[in-house]
Amino acid sequence: MAESGSYLYAVARDIGDVPACLTGVAETAVRAVARGGLTAYVSTVPLTQFGEDALRRNLEDLAWLEATARAHHRVVGGVARAAPTAPVRLVTVYSGDEQVCRLLEDRSEEFGTVLSNVAGRQEWGVKVYVDPKDAVSSEPADEGGTGARRPGTAYLKRRRTSLRSRESTWRAAVERAEEIDAALTAVAVAARRHHTQDPQLSGRDDWMVLNGAYLVDAGRGQEFAALTGTLAGGGVDVQLTGPWAPYSFTAELGGQSTETRA
Amino acid sequence: MTAEHTLGGALAAEGRIPAERVALVDLLDRLLSGGVALSGDLVLSIADIDLVHISLRLLITSVGELDVLERYGDE
Numbered sequence: 001m002a003e004s005g006s007y008l009y010a011v012a013r014d015i016g017d018v019p020a021c022l023t024g025v026a027e028t029a030v031r032a033v034a035r036g037g038l039t040a041y042v043s044t045v046p047l048t049q050f051g052e053d054a055l056r057r058n059l060e061d062l063a064w065l066e067a068t069a070r071a072h073h074r075v076v077g078g079v080a081r082a083a084p085t086a087p088v089r090l091v092t093v094y095s096g097d098e099q100v101c102r103l104l105e106d107r108s109e110e111f112g113t114v115l116s117n118v119a120g121r122q123e124w125g126v127k128v129y130v131d132p133k134d135a136v137s138s139e140p141a142d143e144g145g146t147g148a149r150r151p152g153t154a155y156l157k158r159r160r161t162s163l164r165s166r167e168s169t170w171r172a173a174v175e176r177a178e179e180i181d182a183a184l185t186a187v188a189v190a191a192r193r194h195h196t197q198d199p200q201l202s203g204r205d206d207w208m209v210l211n212g213a214y215l216v217d218a219g220r221g222q223e224f225a226a227l228t229g230t231l232a233g234g235g236v237d238v239q240l241t242g243p244w245a246p247y248s249f250t251a252e253l254g255g256q257s258t259e260t261r262a
Numbered sequence: 263m264t265a266e267h268t269l270g271g272a273l274a275a276e277g278r279i280p281a282e283r284v285a286l287v288d289l290l291d292r293l294l295s296g297g298v299a300l301s302g303d304l305v306l307s308i309a310d311i312d313l314v315h316i317s318l319r320l321l322i323t324s325v326g327e328l329d330v331l332e333r334y335g336d337e
Binding site: 002005008047051052055066069070072073088089090091092093094095099103114125127157168192194195197209210213226237241244247248249250 | 284286287288289290291292293294295296297298299300303304305306
């Protein structure tokens with residue numbers, strides 16, 4: 001059984017040279033595999049780390065996952081700064097460079113289409129948060145009356161009111177997110193949505209109502225960034241990340257990627 | 263406006279944000295659900311791993327609107 005595999009980071013238009021000094025996952029050297037006008041960026045990884053059983057364990061290890069994700073991202077970023085690039089999903093391992101070459105041959109048309117779509121464009125991330133404490137309308141509490149005589153009924157009533165107001169706050173927040181998304185999509189050439197992040201992961205108590213990705217012409221990046229700044233306010237926080245390599249806009253090739261909207 | 267926004271805006275001019283400053287959760291959004299998902303001829307891809315058993319599955323699990331409502335409603 002083979003002891004190593006070819007870890008694939010990205011496929012780019014053939015630009016001749018490998019961007020210098022790229023170190024990949026597990027401290028491996030990155031090299032280019034070129035075929036038919038396309039270049040695949042790969043490194044040789046030990047299956048003791050990237051074989052199925054090993055990977056099952058390693059993906060449970062946050063330190064390993066983070067180091068691997070950041071190394072993958074570093075390589076993708078380095079390539080994307082040099083040429084139109086289709087990032088490949090984290091942990092895609094072929095048995096060798098021959099299989100990677102075959103991939104470039106078999107899927108060259110699809111890669112060509114995807115690379116044309118992302119050429120000269122960058123991905124931006126926009127996350128929208130709503131603080132329910134700021135946005136909640138203050139409904140009058142049930143003072144005295146039923147509360148004094150029938151605490152159980154008063155509790156249920158308060159709870160119903162609270163749930164109702166949270167629900168309407170949530171609905172208003174979602175509407176606001178839709179407006180923001182529409183404004184951003186007008187500047188972008190394409191938009192996708194990622195799942196909203198769990199508060200445990202975002203480290204924030206407020207509600208994430210939008211986790212969007214937008215593919216924007218490089219020449220309109222500043223305009224896009226400036227626009228996000230104007231959309232915050234009134235209990236709504238808008239966070240911009242990027243520019244990113246077009247991770248969220250290569251779904252056409254994979255067939256099953258991020259949620260897609262029309 | 264937040265520090266992250268300001269950072270993003272400032273670095274937009276330079277064309278990039280240093281990899282170290284990218285939040286892991288934002289990165290994993292893209293690396294685990296974005297990027298070209300390939301099949302065939304592979305030794306392995308992340309799709310082959312049963313993510314249900316990964317303790318970090320929260321990273322790629324949808325938090326539905328109802329879940330959020332319930333969670334906050336129960337506080």
